[in-house]
Amino acid sequence: MKILLIEDDPFISQLISTKLIANRYTVDLVTDGELGLEFALMGKYSLILLDVIIPILDGLSLCHQLRDSGCETPIIMLTAKNSDEDVITGLDAGADDYVTKPFDVEQLLARIRALIRRQDIKRFPSILTWGALQFDPILIKVTYQDQVINLSPKEYSILELFLRHPQRIFSRSDIIDRLWMIDESPTEAAVTNLIKDLRRKLTAAGMKEELIETIYKLGYRLKSAPDCQEKKKQEQEGLMLLEQVKQDFKKSLKDRIKGLEKVSIGGNCFSPSQRIQLKQEAHRLAGGLGIFGYSKGSEVAKEIEHLLDDESGQEEENFILFSQLITELKQEIGQSVLTSNLAPLSRGFRPLIVIIDEYNPFTQAIQEAAPDQGINIEIISDEIIPWQWLKQNTPDVIMLSLHRSLTQDSGLMLLQQLKKQFPSIPVLVTTEKDNLYERVAVVRSGGEGYILQTATTEEVFGAITEVLSPVSICNSKVMIVDDDPIFLKTLMALLQPWELQVTTLSKSDRFWQVLTTTNPDVLLLDLEMPTFNGLELCRVVRQDSKYNHLPIVVVTAHTDDNSIQQVFAAGADDFISKPITDSEVLARVINQIERSR
CATH class of the missing domain: 3.40.50.2300 (Response regulator)
Known part of the structure; x- marks a missing residue:
């Protein structure tokens, strides 16, 4: 946990900092209120220790400005003023606690722990768990299968960081900001070594599962816990709920079409109120039918909606056309659903890269290196392209090998077909030869990258990252x-x-x-x-x-x-x-x- 200490007395600040660091806190020290305000608004601190009398901007004014700006970080005020009026003024300014000087450092630590604990209770359980790993922030103890694991302060802090934010990806610079003090200047390699050391100690304690996963070019994230039964249950429940929604929609169609039919056989023109209601229903049907796989029915519903927008005065002709479209809509809905446009459940943040190529040393090396890069790889043959599977799984990048002769144009034709089917998915072309004419042909066909198969896996993943630049x-x-x-x-x-x-x-x-x-x-x-x-x-x-x-x-x-x-x-x-x-x-x-x- 990281604490911001705003104190201009060098002896008091050194005393507090030394004690906090010894208790595995990371401390940033600033000596005036103006700079303290800028640091506090960065929002990376678990708690702020704030002296009342500091240069440029006093503690009370600083506290007011933080609360006015929406900062919810817990604040403990430090001051030599101990009258009831001073305490009330400090608390009214937005402080969560008030400690008078001189103070006992152990008592200050207890107040810090209590305040952070109250904050954590709102968001986290008292003991953080990941499979058989248990992390007790109160006792500052980590165990795996009831065996205590001795960690360094930095290892302890980085483990806590990931356990408290299981879905978040932390870059190396993020981790440096949260774990190191201002006057320290570690390189990003220090973060890499820290995570290696933590992994080594967890493995030595008997943990076989990988706790922290590497997200290529982005940083690190806590992996899903080994016990995923609850998650699988939730996914299954989600699929069942999805199927129920589809069935409910299908059942509703009969009554909704009947409502439209009543209008078509009840006269020869639309009343103003009917036109509004019918247009709204046609609009809803166009969207719902498209989502649940009735693509042609959706088009018919759109025609009905456009027809109802026509106020040219040809009421009788439009009414006849309306009746015909209702009949056509009934026929389309009576047929089986061809496809569903509902996307499969998300596979998480790990990008999916589909390689269309033969299984060879080049593709094998990429597939073996992918897990360490936080990437999923699927290799499929170009002899039979599983178009339906590609639509259902929506890869983030497609890598297409042009190992065939360009005189046959088969590889470029496949590239053009891929870009037509999936215009928003980047396609990288891999080839054994480097040829300017081939490069130009790839550009003309819509390819986003050209990779020689002599490239290293690092170069390949670098090219993948470039086309995933929005992430x-x-x-x-x-x-x-x-x-x-x-x-x-x-x-x-x-x-x-x-x-x-x-x-x-x-x-x-x-x-x-x-x-x-x-x-x-x-x-x-x-x-x-x-x-x-x-x-x-x-x-x-x-x-x-x-x-x-x-x-x-x-x-x-x-x-x-x-x-x-x-x-x-x-x-x-x-x-x-x-x-x-x-x-x-x-x-x-x-x-x-x-x-x-």
């Missing part, structure tokens, strides 16, 4: 520096729905500290700001060996040649002109993230 931007970090708070809020509202982690900063003199703490994937800088302008900050980044490759986009209202030349001369990768448009900002930010990867 790869998830949880990417964007840092925005601008002195206009309204502009910052606008960009945050625009980018966050795309599952981007957005950090905003309005004071450019805090730039370096926030940059090195958040480690963003892309940086947006306003050109004109007080203290330091965007060009100066851009040059600062380009001079640093660690961050000099960070993508930078400058936002400016000046689009004259001289200003743009200065932007690129300072080292920016791109610029956005004000006033901004939603689509342009998204496109440029996502483009920079994808290019950097």
Whole structure:
């Protein structure tokens, strides 16, 4: 668990930090209220320890601003003021607890545990389990089949992180943010080694199942627990419920068609109220029939709906056509359902890659490496393509081998057929030879990638990740520096729905500290700001060996040649002109993230 300590007294902060770290907490320390507010709003802390009297922004004002912004992180206030009035003021400001100085550190720890425990009770059971593995956060104990497993503080923390968030994928940078302190600078390799060490200890304790799975190019996630009986039961119940819905819909059709028939034999024109009701019913039937497999019936219902929109005055002709369409609809519904457009139950986040090729050393190597990459692989022959199976399982990527001669055009014809049947699914072509004419033919036929079969598995999975780029931007970090708070809020509202982690900063003199703490994937800088302008900050980044490759986009209202030349001369990768448009900002930010990867 990670705690934010906002305290300007170096001796008190060192005492508290040392004690917390010894009790397996990760601590971020800041010494003033303004920076504390920025860190707290990042929302990555289990608890905030807040001194009342701190520089720039006092603790009470900071607490008020956090609660006003919707921050629900538990807050314990620390202060030398102990009157009833002071305590009431602190609690009214939004604090959850109030500790007066001098305090006993053990008592402070107890209050921290109690407050975190109360928060956790709302969301988690007191003991976290995964199969026979048990994690007790109160006793700080991990057991497997009742055998205690001794873990390091970091191993303990990462295990807790995954158990508390079983569905979430954590990138290596996410894990660094949550487990390491601000003044530590671990590489992503440290996360890889930490997970290896945890896996090794769990295996030594007798655990045969893999606890943490690798999601290729994204990070890690807790695997489903070995006991999946309940999940299978729920899936079965879901299928049964689905079948029941289909049957109920089928039974309802008879009465619904009868209602339409009554109108068709009850006169020779529509009343205004009938027209509205019939149009609504035809619209509902068009959607329902299509979903449950009556594709032709759905088309007939759409014709009825369009007919009822016709108010040209040809009432009698339209009424006759309406009666004919009702008869046609009855005939279509009386036939068997050909197919169901209902998708099968989700297979989870692991992408499905279908390889259309012979089983050979190239495809075998990909299939063997796929589980470690968090990918499912299916190899099918191109002699008989199981089109219905492909429709039901909807692969995320198709890899097609062009091992046949191009003079026969069979491989390219199959590529064109795949793109016609599945226009939204990327198709990567694999081939034994590298030929420009073949590359052009693949592009013309709709292929999204060209891979030589001499490529390594890492190169193959890299190509797969590139065509899955809409997923790869998830949880990417964007840092925005601008002195206009309204502009910052606008960009945050625009980018966050795309599952981007957005950090905003309005004071450019805090730039370096926030940059090195958040480690963003892309940086947006306003050109004109007080203290330091965007060009100066851009040059600062380009001079640093660690961050000099960070993508930078400058936002400016000046689009004259001289200003743009200065932007690129300072080292920016791109610029956005004000006033901004939603689509342009998204496109440029996502483009920079994808290019950097």
